[in-house]
Amino acid sequence: MMLALVRHELRVLASLGLWVARRRHGIGDGTGFGYARGQGAMMMGFGFVIVIESITMSVLLRNHPAVQRAWFMVDVYTLVLVVGMHAASVVRPHVLGAGFLRVRHAAHVDLRIPLEKIAHVRRESRHTHERAEGELNLAVGAQTTITLELAEPVAHFTFLGRRRDVRLVRFHAEDADSLVSALRQARNVPSPLPDPTG
Structure with missing residues (x-):
């Protein structure tokens, strides 16, 4: 578990360097397709809360x-991680x-899906995501905009390494429209029938 946390934090810190550069x-x-714009305001909000907390505790x-300095250092590191997580998304x-689609989410999800395993792709805005076996939901700002149905399972490893x-x-x-179009063009993925449940 500690090794996974260290690896994640190193990726977050490296992302800060890439962001600055x-x-x-x-x-x-x-071809890259971004997804970070929907969470920028929320991450700025987290950062603002950390700054206010740091001033209050100071x-x-x-x-x-001694306690004041230690608390300040923890707050600075937490702020760096928050900014780093946004940087990782960018x-x-x-x-x-x-021949592949890499679906990513900041520094902790990097799922490589061979195009031949994609059975259907559709543009679908969803704001609620219930956890279900065999499904992976990578929402940004509580929203997903693309749904992939796979012809056969692909292995996803969780943050702590569970398959x-x-x-x-x-x-x-x-x-999302451009990514769906590019995916269909790259793989000639058929469009599904409309979902009757809406």
Whole structure:
């Protein structure tokens, strides 16, 4: 567990460097599709709360300088991680490459799906996602915009390394229509019949 946390934090910190350098990770010859725009305001809100908390605790702990310094360092590191998680979402977009789609979510999900395993793809906005066996929901701002139905399961490894086989993947993309169109063109994926349940 500790190793997984350390790896994740290293990826987050590396993402900060890529963000500052205006570079993206893992695009290669593929095409990147962003998804971070929908969470920017929320992440700024988290950062603002951390700054206010740090100021408040600094005042409350002014008579305990050692504790005050330790608390301040924890708050600074937490703020760096929050900014880093947003940076990871920016620099690690979804990638459509030759024969595969890489579905990503910040620094903790990187699922490579061979195009031949995609049975159906559709543009579908959803704001509620109940956890279900064989499904992976990667919402941004509580929303997903694309649904992939797979012809056979692909292995997804959770944050702590547990394997889950998924047959349905929902995720968010800023330009969902373009990604769906590019996917269909790349794989000639058939469109499903409209969902009668809406």
